[in-house]
Structures are given as C-alpha cells and as structure tokens.
Amino acid sequence: MNKNVTITVREDLLASFRIVAAEERTTVNALIREFMEEKTGLAERRRQARAWMADKGRQNMANDDPQGQGGWKWNREDCYSGPRFDRLNKI
Numbered sequence: 001m002n003k004n005v006t007i008t009v010r011e012d013l014l015a016s017f018r019i020v021a022a023e024e025r026t027t028v029n030a031l032i033r034e035f036m037e038e039k040t041g042l043a044e045r046r047r048q049a050r051a052w053m054a055d056k057g058r059q060n061m062a063n064d065d066p067q068g069q070g071g072w073k074w075n076r077e078d079c080y081s082g083p084r085f086d087r088l089n090k091i
Helices: 011-023 028-064 083-089
Strands: none
Touching: 011 028
C-alpha cells in the first residue's frame, strides 16, 4: 500500500530536480521513491553487517573462553607487539 508524503523544498531545487527527472524519462515521485528504497536498503545492509560483526565477536569470545572463566584479556605488551611496533621494543 502506498502512502502520500508532503515535503517542502526550495523552488530552484525542485525545478532542477524536474529537469533531472525529464532527462531520465521518469517522474520526481519515481526518483524520490528510488532514493528512499536505496537509502533504506543501505540501512538494512549496515544493520546486517553490525549483527554479523557482533555475532563474530561473540563466537571469538566463546572460542577464547570455552568454560566462561573470563577468557583472554588485553594487556599493554600485546597491544604494542608485532612488526609495526618492533622499533619500540628495541629501546
């Protein structure tokens, strides 16, 4: 079911948008509808990506701590180890 929406835009913006719509052989309504569909699709993909990352984080925590005893914790040495920080370890 479609709903009507009323928006307020500057006259010059609407005039330019009508030209774009005419060049694309479509309507202002169709362009706005397409924009809204793209925008909400992006929001849904972002939501799915965040859920995927949270799930992976939970899996990693479970793998690090199968008995639920607090697991591995970050420490300063681990944060500053690796090839990127080797120059600091030589000091």
